[in-house]
Amino acid sequence: MNMNTNKHIDVALELLKESPLKVTNQRNDIIRILFKNGNCHFTAEDVHCEVQKLGLNISLATVYNCLNQFTKHKILKSVKTSCDKIYFDTNVTSHHHFFCKTTSQLIDIDSKNIKFSKLPKIPGGKKLQSVEVVVNITD
Amino acid sequence: MNMNTNKHIDVALELLKESPLKVTNQRNDIIRILFKNGNCHFTAEDVHCEVQKLGLNISLATVYNCLNQFTKHKILKSVKTSCDKIYFDTNVTSHHHFFCKTTSQLIDIDSKNIKFSKLPKIPGGKKLQSVEVVVNITD
């Protein structure tokens, strides 16, 4: 391991190649950062810090562009929480989250660990898009 | 009806009196706006527009202050959605929401219309605070 390539990175790089997005150095670098450790949650600022730490020269605007484009093309997922930042999630499967209000930490909840025995009727004329559960926790 | 006082307004005004907050003209006016139509969802900007429409002179800063203080003292509830604004909800009971991504409209879901048959184990050392369900819908 630790050779800057692994299963998660390879899968994401492959998704990038298959997408209509162009494969640039910046996008490759950002994918390596994001998918280095499997399922993770990042803010744009987190990613930009890591970029700097690695001595890469990628502007914050590009980080935002990449994260947004990746999200649009299902390489990433975005998560809104009760704090004011957008989190990007490398787990693109349908799942839910714990959000710790003390530490602002997000933790995945696998779909199979939340089951509904009752869901409300969708208002007339509208279509169901998704059901998002956030389990807020504290220290 | 329509005499600028009704059950919802009276209840909220009573909560204000019982709270440690001071009863000011601005707070009375804002409560009248918020609770005029029973359960509703507002952004600070919505409330400020209504204030202007009624010819009241209440600054946007005061609107924010009031909404935040009311929330802290359980006269209102705040709701975060996948859009970038904070919504304030006059329904302070525990409940969930539909969020229409097309219209940015929030609709209450009564607690009794969502039931879980399985919930995940809370991570060690953490305490459950709340479970929030957002059912995203589209036109």
Place this chain on the structure above:
DNA sequence: ATCGTAAATTAGAATTATTCTAATTTAATG
């Protein structure tokens, strides 16, 4: 390989929602 072009990158400005600041006014207690 080289070209042409649409897409990507960039620095910095702009935007948007919200909070802060510091001066003034007000509510409510004694």
Place this chain on the structure above:
DNA sequence: CATTAAATTAGAATAATTCTAATTTACGAT
């Protein structure tokens, strides 16, 4: 009515994100 802590206010500040417009790059077609 006098006191004082809280509330109000206009406008500045902040923070996350998006936009602008100039430059560079990827990559399919020649």
